[in-house]
Amino acid sequence: MRKHLDDIHVEEDEDEINLTPMLDVVFIMLIFFIVTASFIKESGIDVNRPDAPMTQSTPEESNILVVINGLDEIYIENRIIDPKAVKANITRLHAANPEGSVVIQADRKSTNK
Structure with missing residues (x-):
């Protein structure tokens, strides 16, 4: 057993x-x-920003983003804008969100000052 x-x-x-x-x-x-795996770079606007000291940050969604690339093209909220219409667009966006800040990212090669 x-x-x-x-x-x-x-x-x-x-x-x-x-x-x-x-x-x-x-x-x-x-x-x-x-x-x-292929790593895909996100599409966007290439900007070589100059070095600047850190400032107090605000929430990203409340900011108005203005980008000036090396070809002096101006983008507001990822749309190309005519230089004559920049003030009107910023005023309109600021009226919609008065607590937002205007963030300008300019390429070193741009001539807009």
């Missing part, structure tokens, strides 16, 4: 699933996808 119970115990040990090969495959696939 004892021998019969020992045989059953041995069979239970043999029924375990070895997860090591599966983990090896998972890690190899993970490394493959990390190495082959």
